[in-house]
Amino acid sequence: MKVNPNLPVRFRKQRTIRQSVVYSGIGIHTCQEVYLKFCPAKAGTGIVFKRVDLPNQPIIPALVSYVKDTARSTTLGTENVRIHTVEHVVSAVKAFGIDNLCIEISNIEPPVGNGSSDIFVEMLEEAEVVEQVEEVPVVKIVEPLYWSEGDIQLIALPSDEYRISYTLSYPKNSFLKAQFFSLALDAATFKKEIAPCRTFSLYEELSFLIDRGLIKGGSLDNAVVIKDDAIISKNGLFFPDEMVRHKILDLIGDLSLVGFDFLAHIVAVKSGHPSNYGMAKVLFNYIATENS
Numbered sequence: 001m002k003v004n005p006n007l008p009v010r011f012r013k014q015r016t017i018r019q020s021v022v023y024s025g026i027g028i029h030t031c032q033e034v035y036l037k038f039c040p041a042k043a044g045t046g047i048v049f050k051r052v053d054l055p056n057q058p059i060i061p062a063l064v065s066y067v068k069d070t071a072r073s074t075t076l077g078t079e080n081v082r083i084h085t086v087e088h089v090v091s092a093v094k095a096f097g098i099d100n101l102c103i104e105i106s107n108i109e110p111p112v113g114n115g116s117s118d119i120f121v122e123m124l125e126e127a128e129v130v131e132q133v134e135e136v137p138v139v140k141i142v143e144p145l146y147w148s149e150g151d152i153q154l155i156a157l158p159s160d161e162y163r164i165s166y167t168l169s170y171p172k173n174s175f176l177k178a179q180f181f182s183l184a185l186d187a188a189t190f191k192k193e194i195a196p197c198r199t200f201s202l203y204e205e206l207s208f209l210i211d212r213g214l215i216k217g218g219s220l221d222n223a224v225v226i227k228d229d230a231i232i233s234k235n236g237l238f239f240p241d242e243m244v245r246h247k248i249l250d251l252i253g254d255l256s257l258v259g260f261d262f263l264a265h266i267v268a269v270k271s272g273h274p275s276n277y278g279m280a281k282v283l284f285n286y287i288a289t290e291n292s
Contacts, residue, residue, distance in 0.1 A: 001288040003260065009137040012261075016040045016100040017127035023119055025111025028085060028199070028222060034107035036089070038127050041100040043134035046259065047093055049076065049083050053106045062090050062103075064257040064280045070273035074254055084109040087273070088199075091253030092120035095190035096129055099136050099261075115198035115222035117249055121191050129187075139287050141264035147279040152270045154279040159265035161185075164251060166268045168244040173202060174229040179244035185252065194252070196238045197245040203227035251276050258283045 003009055017040050024035040041048070047062040058081045060066055068077035073085040089110050093101060095117075113119035145156040165182035183189055203225055224242065225232040239245055251268055254276035262283065271279070 001259070003137050003139055003287060004289045007142065007287065008140045010140075011135040011137055013131040014043045014099040014134045014136045015097055015129050015131055016042075016045075017098065017124065018130045019127055021123045021127045023111055023113075023123055025113060025119075027107065027109030028112035028115065030084070030107070030109050032107050032109065034105060034109060034111050036106075036110050037104040038123055039102040039104060040127075041102045043100060043132045045100040045102065047090060047098070047101050047103070047256070049086070049103045049105055051081055051083065051106075052104045054081065059102075061259075062086065062093075062257055063259045064277070064284050067257065067277055067280075070277045072273070074257075074273050074277065082108055085112075086110065087250050087253035088113075088117045089120050089253070090256045091249050092117040092124060092190070092195060094252055094256035095185060095194070096121075096124050096187045097261075098124070098129060100132070112222045115224075116246070117190075117195040121195045136261060139260055139262040141262055141283075141286070145264075145279075145282050145286055147275060147282050149275065149278075152272075152275045153268070154271050154275055155267045156264040156279070156283060157267065159263055161265075162263055163265045164248050164268065165265065166244055166248050166251065167270070168247055169270055170202070173226065175226055175231070176202075176243060179241045181241055181244045181248060183248070190252075193239075194245050194249050197242045197249055198222065198224050198233075198238070199246060200224040200226060200243050203232070247271070255280050255283065258287065260284070260287045262287060 020039045022037045049060045051058050060076045060078050066076045069075035074087045075084045076086055141156050142158050147154045161184045163184045168179040170176035258280050
């Protein structure tokens with residue numbers, strides 16, 4: 001797919017990593033042991049996952065057209081192959097501006113780490129981001145785009161930077177009644193302000209998730225639980241508004257599946273994986289064209 005020729009673009013050098021790095025752990029939903037390996041990739045490869053535990057080691061591109069499920073996490077797939085909960089990985093990859101990367105994975109779900117993107121940031125810093133000779137277009141959004149359903153809203157506004165502003169609201173919970181955070185995305189800001197922020201759940205939702213066979217690997221080592229105005233976590237909160245920051249982490253990852261580097265101010269209200277996916281499709285359809 002090519003960029004719509006009616007949209008303004010600028011160009012920058014493509015990026016990959018200098019060397020491979022590996023991390024092992026368990027998946028938050030499956031609790032299964034898994035290793036994940038970041039490998040350098042040639043220009044034009046894009047971001048791809050490789051299931052090295054399966055025959056023929058099938059490859060799944062990290063693109064919106066390969067999204068198979070968005071219930072509680074984002075699942076990529078092709079035919080009968082799946083990779084669950086990719087958002088924390090691809091969020092860090094996007095923040096570091098990486099265009100070409102092969103992500104080898106030995107099971108159906110990446111390792112959870114501490115429930116944030118911290119471990120993937122550490123891996124990318126160890127691997128070292130490097131520029132390639134070839135260039136990639138950076139597309140500028142020039143008109144408002146939106147996805148809306150009930151009280152969930154996502155809007156992309158014209159901007160000279162990639163900024164995300166998110167409003168979180170759980171009116172029935174005294175602690176999460178409202179949180180707001182906004183930032184312009186780059187690697188340094190992501191590492192400091194977003195990457196440490198862990199996944200969270202309301203206490204009342206835990207039985208729902210357990211009954212559906214989810215969060216088998218969840219614990220206070222990798223998640224924050226909220227009951228009324230009480231926080232249940234191993235180390236307290238890393239930020240007073242850690243929850244809205246984690247929502248931004250997820251949104252960065254889900255919108256990276258557009259597959260194009262773009263400039264826009266994304267304004268989100270109460271969005272989650274299904275609505276993030278809806279907005280990613282809106283952006284893709286706006287940017288992409290089949291014409292060469």
